[in-house]
Amino acid sequence: MSDPNQVVYTDRLPGRSLVLDGVEHLFCSGTSYLGIACNKQFRQYLVEGFCYYGTNYSSSRNSNLQLQVFEEAENYLAAYTGAEAALTMSSGYLAGQTLAHSLQGSGRFIYAPGTHPALWRSPADAPHPSHDYDAWVAWLLQETPVMPEKHLVIVTNSLDPLQARKYNFSWVSALPQNKQITLIVDDSHGFGVTGQDGAGIYGQLGHLQQVRLVVISSMGKALGIPAGIILGDQQLINRLRASSFFGGASPAIPAYLYAFLRSEEVFAEARRQLFHNISFFRQRLDRPELFRSFADYPVFSTDEQGLYTYLLEHGIIISSFRYPTPSDEPITRVILSSLHTSEDLERLALLINNYKH
Known part of the structure; x- marks a missing residue:
């Protein structure tokens, strides 16, 4: 699963986490920024x-x-x-x-x-x-x-x-x-x-x-x-x-x-949580210069292609795929959602801070 071109199959909708081969992985990918697909209300x-x-x-x-x-x-x-x-x-x-x-x-x-x-x-x-x-x-x-x-x-x-x-x-x-x-x-x-x-x-x-x-x-x-x-x-x-x-x-x-x-209030609450998560994560990065990002947006893009494999080895799946063609370099991103907990983000930031490139 370390190759960004390799497709990973699952029979469950990913939320804040995803189970692969019986092991729970933190999921930091996708475009469900507000986590609405998993929202009970x-x-x-x-x-x-x-x-x-x-x-x-x-x-x-x-x-x-x-x-x-x-x-x-x-x-x-x-x-x-x-x-x-x-x-x-x-x-x-x-x-x-x-x-x-x-x-x-x-x-x-x-x-x-x-x-x-x-x-x-x-x-x-x-x-x-x-x-x-x-x-x-x-x-x-x-x-x-x-x-x-x-x-x-x-x-x-x-x-x-x-x-x-x-x-x-x-x-x-x-x-x-x-x-x-x-x-x-x-x-x-x-x-x-x-x-x-x-x-x-x-x-x-x-x-x-x-x-x-x-x-x-x-x-x-x-x-x-x-x-x-x-x-x-x-x-x-x-x-x-x-x-x-x-x-x-x-x-x-x-x-x-x-x-x-x-669902106006459902969206508003999820948005508040998302903005909190973005700020929480950003404040815990020792090297924010590893990423391109802007205020109150949950996507953190990086040129560090090895980050995908490193995080995967530690049980975290981020977004990484070759775009716009299979011959191009992978686009690698950490994507947050309103579903992530403070513990999730602490773990994610700590691993990134320890990443050697």
Whole structure:
């Protein structure tokens, strides 16, 4: 199991720990930042939702029968994030594809490094893996003024979850004023954790007047909801509702939206615990320079590839896999969640402090 390319199989959902070959390992990987999949109160709400709505809703959102829970969830999400309107779909991937294909042909698409395939119109849109984000921003500001297209669709992530880097969007104000610009931001790894009360990046960028802001996100990471959302202006959301991608797809599972609407305090408490865990862990690191990280975010990225094997030998599993291709160097990260205890983090920090590289 010391090779980052080797797949580890388990028949149990990992929480703060994971049992492999009869041995319990501390689990510091994955994207369930708030630990919602293991949260007892959320599970109780979800069971209530299943009893009320059944296990699935096998119909189109555009059918002649409408479940109110979809509108309730979308109204809540719009108010929560500060967006004019919101749309839910069955996954973040489908939300991205719906948005990208609905805007297809309207202008020139420009993709930032690291953009997820959910927002590609085809594999040809894949950003070059060697491109640096800062270099891309410099190129963007130099080239967009002379591009012949009047409408530019700029697609980027809100942050880099692999290198644990939060992006600064001050460059948006320097974009050419004589262009129509749609800025699409994928907030899948921020939503539920970053922003005011975990509302993500929309509220931080909503003041930008020179661009049409659209935020898409998976709800399946921090919030533990198998669904995707699109946040934007009402005109755009209405257009997406009329698309074949939206009308032809099954919607998000109503029981999960039922649980989501009742779990505001569940999310808030998990977020408070997560922030406590991040601070607790950071304060106990003798060599914080081993990691790239930013405030109140649970990902600690490192170039120390040997840390994976070292921690595994001491019963701790962290994230390490080759990306974006099997020939690339492994991306190695310690990822915390709200499920970790103080004892877990003491043990983790002590082992890292004792790591010789």
